Amino acid sequence: MTLNLTPNIPDPDGFYDELLQAHTGxxxxxxxxxxxxxxxxxxxxxxxxxVLRAAVKAAK
Incomplete structure (x- = not known):
């Protein structure tokens, strides 16, 4: 398995909103x-x- 760096999240704005809401408070x-x-x-x-190693490298 290789690291997928192309957009792959359905409703990315909705996910981002959920992520921000999880940090509220x-x-x-x-x-x-x-x-x-x-x-x-x-x-x-x-x-x-x-895959995890590639993700760490990509995030760096």
Missing amino acids: LSDDESDAFNARLILILANHIGDRD
């Missing part, structure tokens, strides 16, 4: 912790170390 530290948990949950879902 959180302090900066709580928001950072939420992001870390979300990243780890999604990384676990992906599971493929090569």
Whole structure:
């Protein structure tokens, strides 16, 4: 499996709104912790170390 960098989320604006709403009322530290948990949950879902490594490289 390779890393997909093309738009692939149905209703991306809706997803972005949901993501912003999830941060509502959180302090900066709580928001950072939420992001870390979300990243780890999604990384676990992906599971493929090569894809995860490529994602880290792409984000850098």
